[in-house]
Amino acid sequence: MSTTPLVEMENISIAFGGVHAVDDASADLHAGEVVALLGHNGAGKSTLIKILSGAYKRDSGTIRISGDEAVINNPRDAKAYGIETIYQTLALADNVDTAANLYLGREIMTPWGTLDDVAMEAKAREVMGRLNPRFQRFKDPVKALSGGQRQSVAIARAILFNARILIMDEPTAALGPQETAQVGELIQQLKSEGIGIFLISHDIHDVFHLADRVIVMKNGRVVGAARVGDVTEDEVLGMIILGKCPPGAVPGPGAMSGTGGV
Amino acid sequence: MSDIASTGSNSTDGARAAELGIIARFFKATELDTRLLGMILAMLIIWIVFHVLSGGLFLTPRNLWNLSVQTASIAVMATGMVLVIVTRNIDLSVGSILGFVGMIMGVTQAELLPQVLGFGNPATWIVTLAFGILVGAAIGGLQGFIIAFLGVPSFIVTLGGLLVWRGAAWWVTSGRTVAPMDATFRLMGGGPSGSIGATWSWVVAAVACLGIIAYIVNARRQRKRFNFPRRPIWAEVLLAAVGSALVLGAVAIANSYPWPSGIVRRYAEEHDITVPEGGLFIAHGIAIPVLIAVAVGIVMTFLTTRTRFGRYVFALGGNPEAAELAGINTKWVITKIFMLMGVLCAISAAISTARLNAATNAQGTLDELLTIAAAVIGGTSLGGGIGTIAGAMLGAVMMQSLSSGMVLLGLDTPLQNIVVGVVLVIAVWLDTLYRRRIS
Numbered sequence: 001m002s003t004t005p006l007v008e009m010e011n012i013s014i015a016f017g018g019v020h021a022v023d024d025a026s027a028d029l030h031a032g033e034v035v036a037l038l039g040h041n042g043a044g045k046s047t048l049i050k051i052l053s054g055a056y057k058r059d060s061g062t063i064r065i066s067g068d069e070a071v072i073n074n075p076r077d078a079k080a081y082g083i084e085t086i087y088q089t090l091a092l093a094d095n096v097d098t099a100a101n102l103y104l105g106r107e108i109m110t111p112w113g114t115l116d117d118v119a120m121e122a123k124a125r126e127v128m129g130r131l132n133p134r135f136q137r138f139k140d141p142v143k144a145l146s147g148g149q150r151q152s153v154a155i156a157r158a159i160l161f162n163a164r165i166l167i168m169d170e171p172t173a174a175l176g177p178q179e180t181a182q183v184g185e186l187i188q189q190l191k192s193e194g195i196g197i198f199l200i201s202h203d204i205h206d207v208f209h210l211a212d213r214v215i216v217m218k219n220g221r222v223v224g225a226a227r228v229g230d231v232t233e234d235e236v237l238g239m240i241i242l243g244k245c246p247p248g249a250v251p252g253p254g255a256m257s258g259t260g261g262v
Numbered sequence: 263m264s265d266i267a268s269t270g271s272n273s274t275d276g277a278r279a280a281e282l283g284i285i286a287r288f289f290k291a292t293e294l295d296t297r298l299l300g301m302i303l304a305m306l307i308i309w310i311v312f313h314v315l316s317g318g319l320f321l322t323p324r325n326l327w328n329l330s331v332q333t334a335s336i337a338v339m340a341t342g343m344v345l346v347i348v349t350r351n352i353d354l355s356v357g358s359i360l361g362f363v364g365m366i367m368g369v370t371q372a373e374l375l376p377q378v379l380g381f382g383n384p385a386t387w388i389v390t391l392a393f394g395i396l397v398g399a400a401i402g403g404l405q406g407f408i409i410a411f412l413g414v415p416s417f418i419v420t421l422g423g424l425l426v427w428r429g430a431a432w433w434v435t436s437g438r439t440v441a442p443m444d445a446t447f448r449l450m451g452g453g454p455s456g457s458i459g460a461t462w463s464w465v466v467a468a469v470a471c472l473g474i475i476a477y478i479v480n481a482r483r484q485r486k487r488f489n490f491p492r493r494p495i496w497a498e499v500l501l502a503a504v505g506s507a508l509v510l511g512a513v514a515i516a517n518s519y520p521w522p523s524g525i526v527r528r529y530a531e532e533h534d535i536t537v538p539e540g541g542l543f544i545a546h547g548i549a550i551p552v553l554i555a556v557a558v559g560i561v562m563t564f565l566t567t568r569t570r571f572g573r574y575v576f577a578l579g580g581n582p583e584a585a586e587l588a589g590i591n592t593k594w595v596i597t598k599i600f601m602l603m604g605v606l607c608a609i610s611a612a613i614s615t616a617r618l619n620a621a622t623n624a625q626g627t628l629d630e631l632l633t634i635a636a637a638v639i640g641g642t643s644l645g646g647g648i649g650t651i652a653g654a655m656l657g658a659v660m661m662q663s664l665s666s667g668m669v670l671l672g673l674d675t676p677l678q679n680i681v682v683g684v685v686l687v688i689a690v691w692l693d694t695l696y697r698r699r700i701s
């Protein structure tokens with residue numbers, strides 16, 4: 001693509017007590033594109049993405065948003081760039097209700113500077129109605145909801161504020177087949193609205209048909225990136241498990257040296 | 263008719279409501295907090311038992327009035343302790359901060375300000391109180407900063423604070439007791455002159471009743487604006503009626519406790535009133551410390567339920583990581599909570615030094631435990647995320663009822679401690695059972 005990417009992460013590194021969780025990793029994302037970030041548990045994909053969402057502070061590397069270098073030191077900075085994240089843990093405050101979670105950190109206020117709970121609940125009913133029409137439990141704390149409902153709340157929170165860049169960390173982990181299909185439709189819809197989406201998964205089958213490109217990580221390094229049409233699922237599996245970069249992919253620093261190896 | 267429309271549109275809820283029994287339907291309609299009601303019931307039982315055992319001494323205007331005054335100081339601090347515990351912290355230093363700030367306020371009004379403003383200056387009390395609140399906020403802010411930004415556990419920081427501020431309280435005057443307090447300042451401690459009298463008490467009651475009705479009407483209007491399900495009209499009327507009745511009843515009790523005859527006689531002489539046959543009845547009315555506590559309770563409830571800060575406090579308690587990821591400046595929120603706790607300690611210090619008419623370096627000793635117990639009995643969960651201001655204040659009344667009742671029965675202090683300790687454990691155990699059952 002010739003246009004300026006929405007997100008460019010270049011040579012990102014972060015270490016926790018001597019362990020290189022992410023080592024010299026680069027990834028990019030265009031508007032209206034779904035990029036699947038694949039790898040085993042512990043491959044560094046969640047960590048890389050948490051650097052983009054502001055949860056972790058990188059040791060080195062640069063992040064550019066729409067071509068301009070971005071300063072992201074905390075989640076607030078990331079949100080200011082229109083980066084919204086659905087975390088694997090969902091990151092919901094269990095003891096407060098749905099509306100409070102949706103607006104956490106960005107509450108609607110009345111002209112007197114108090115919380116406008118009624119307005120927030122009204123908007124929550126509207127958004128949740130779109131995502132999960134049967135959802136009715138607006139008075140209950142989020143703790144009382146089912147796994148799928150909690151997931152809906154986390155997703156609703158991410159799309160409520162006109163995100164430009166959406167990060168979904170294992171978004172379908174807690175969902176049944178029907179809800180998973182719903183999330184798939186949602187991704188297609190958001191994509192058509194021009195939102196760039198990072199989709200993180202350890203299970204290639206979940207995301208292969210949704211993604212435009214895949215980026216595979218192993219041991220904190222990028223094995224390679226490929227357009228979905230240029231590689232097969234088996235080849236991507238080979239990248240995930242062995243770190244072997246197929247001919248259709250662009251190898252990264254984590255690719256096994258020597259194409260004929262193993 | 264709009265109610266019928268709203269329940270009709272929500273057929274699943276309507277169907278479910280029909281299956282519920284009459285009691286369950288009542289609670290669903292009124293949206294009352296069953297836990298809080300349970301507490302009130304438990305407290306009434308305690309009151310009645312003490313009343314019977316003491317031969318009719320407990321449920322008298324005099325005892326209830328005293329109970330309200332004695333509760334004020336702990337109740338004020340308990341409202342802050344709720345926020346501290348909700349965010350999974352603890353503050354063991356509140357008693358010592360109370361002692362230190364009390365000492366500072368004592369010296370300020372009895373020794374420093376008279377040199378500047380002269381004795382009996384009407385501004386003395388307000389300058390003293392403002393300075394005390396400032397010192398309290400600074401102490402709380404310092405502790406909060408160490409907890410939030412330096413990452414030292416609150417248990418340790420405030421355990422240190424418990425020792426530091428108690429020692430500092432001694433240091434202010436090398437252990438000397440400061441007395442007497444400024445005459446106006448003393449009104450904050452209650453007593454016949456530190457109460458607002460019958461007329462003003464009724465005025466307060468009327469304002470409170472109007473406030474309750476305005477609140478209910480406004481809440482209903484808000485929900486109507488967005489077409490949300492509303493409580494049935496009978497439930498709204500019932501809530502307004504019961505709320506108003508409680509306020510009026512409490513004021514009636516406060517107004518039926520007369521000044522002691524000696525004070526009445528002196529007052530009559532000073533004001534050239536002839537005391538009629540059978541004595542002159544001058545009612546106490548609501549005590550000023552009680553008004554302060556109630557005002558603090560209202561402000562704190564507003565803060566926790568209607569402001570961003572309160573929302574963040576609870577979100578932080580429910581899931582600190584989620585709060586952080588939502589972009590909340592969690593460290594600053596924690597610092598503010600401890601600062602607020604310091605301010606509340608200063609208010610309590612004002613109440614208790616005014617009531618004692620002296621500042622001593624032992625003031626507030628063990629108050630931290632009573633405050634924590636009040637918050638916990640009032641339903642604040644040590645696991646974080648759960649707690650209400652009203653519950654904590656009720657918890658404070660409960661603790662004070664126990665000790666005051668046992669004093670009436672003439673129980674020895676060691677036995678009193680044993681009973682309070684056992685009650686605390688049982689109360690929290692019952693609460694655990696209750697929570698497990700509803701979840």
